[in-house]
Amino acid sequence: NAGVTQTPKFQVLKTGQSMTLQCAQDMNHNSMYWYRQDPGMGLRLIYYSASEGTTDKGEVPNGYNVSRLNKREFSLRLESAAPSQTSVYFCASSEGKGSQPQHFGDGTRLSIL
Amino acid sequence: LAKTTQPISMDSYEGQEVNITCSHNNIATNDYITWYQQFPSQGPRFIIQGYKTKVTNEVASLFIPADRKSSTLSLPRVSLSDTAVYYCLVGDEFGGYQKVTFGTGTKLQVIP
Numbered sequence: 451n452a453g454v455t456q457t458p459k460f461q462v463l464k465t466g467q468s469m470t471l472q473c474a475q476d477m478n479h480n481s482m483y484w485y486r487q488d489p490g491m492g493l494r495l496i497y498y499s500a501s502e503g504t505t506d507k508g509e510v511p512n513g514y515n516v517s518r519l520n521k522r523e524f525s526l527r528l529e530s531a532a533p534s535q536t537s538v539y540f541c542a543s544s545e546g547k548g549s550q551p552q553h554f555g556d557g558t559r560l561s562i563l
Numbered sequence: 564l565a566k567t568t569q570p571i572s573m574d575s576y577e578g579q580e581v582n583i584t585c586s587h588n589n590i591a592t593n594d595y596i597t598w599y600q601q602f603p604s605q606g607p608r609f610i611i612q613g614y615k616t617k618v619t620n621e622v623a624s625l626f627i628p629a630d631r632k633s634s635t636l637s638l639p640r641v642s643l644s645d646t647a648v649y650y651c652l653v654g655d656e657f658g659g660y661q662k663v664t665f666g667t668g669t670k671l672q673v674i675p
Contacts, residue, residue, distance in 0.1 A: 454606075485665070492650065493607070493665040540606045551597065554606025 452476055456541050456555035463531045463562045471526040471558050473541030481544045482524035483508075483552065484516060486537040493540060499524055531562045567651045572670040581638045583669050585651030588632050596627060596634045599650045601668070607650060611636070638671075646673045 457472045475482065480501045485493040485508075495508030499518040513535060515527045524543075528535060538559050542552040568586040575581045587596070595614050599607035611618055613625040613634070624637040638645055648668040 490667075492667045542606070551609040551612060552599075552607075554608070556606055557604070 454541055454543055454553050454555035456539075456558050458558060459556070460559045461561070463528075463560065465531060465533060465562060467531050467562075469528050469531060469560075471528075471539055471541075471560075472523070473525065473555060474523045475541075475543040475553070476522065477543060477545075477553065478521070479543035479545050479553070480521070481546060481550070482518065483542040483544075484514075484524070484526045485540045485542065486510065486535075487540060487557075488537050496526065496539075533562050536560060536562045567653055567666050569649075569651050569666060569669045571667065572672065574672045574674055575641055576674050577642055578640050581641050581645075581671060583636045583638075583649055583651075583671070584633055585636070586633045587651070587653045590631050590653050594631075594653045596625065596631075597652045597654065598623070598625065598636045599652065599665075601648045601650065607665070610649075641671075641673050643673050643675065645671065647671060 454475045463469055483498045484496040486496055487493045494510050496510055496514050497505055497508055497516040499505045502518055502521045505516050505518055517525045538557045540554050540557045542554045544550040544552045595612055597612040598610045600610050601607040611620055611623050611625045613627050615627050615631060618625045626635045636649060648670050650665050650668040652665060
């Protein structure tokens, strides 16, 4: 049982390039999330998807787009990468919303030069 | 939005019990309290969740007083492998996701 799988694990981009981070979960969870974590900081919610077919903005959505492709997959796209988006990105899933325990992937470390 | 306040860091010797307290003065009636653990280069991992009084599992205990304005995560007899960042979250299972926010957490360093 893989849980939450994120790809790629590492990526270096140049400013202005675009990229899609992939996330898949095999726990049949309804809700999925994307967070970013900057050095020495907590996690900040970028976007979330309460259920298949719905997405909503979190705390820091600017510069990102998401797609809930199906119940298993939730992707995060950077259309024009900026150095300020250098961070570690975590995907998570949960059975429901709110306080339901979230299961996290191991993250994608993204550097933008 | 119910925010939380935790100590930034704590040190403990191996074998000791560690108590990390989280303050959440604005907790709402429907809010649950959840704790996560994060090791370097990994995503957070769910530890324990509670609503009131005491909850215990194989990893930790969670103590919540009657007014629910704070909670204490208790780790019995810590080992070096318990060195991690611990996050306290307050969220409403019926509410929006925006209510569930990660703060900066408490960095626990276990000393040999």
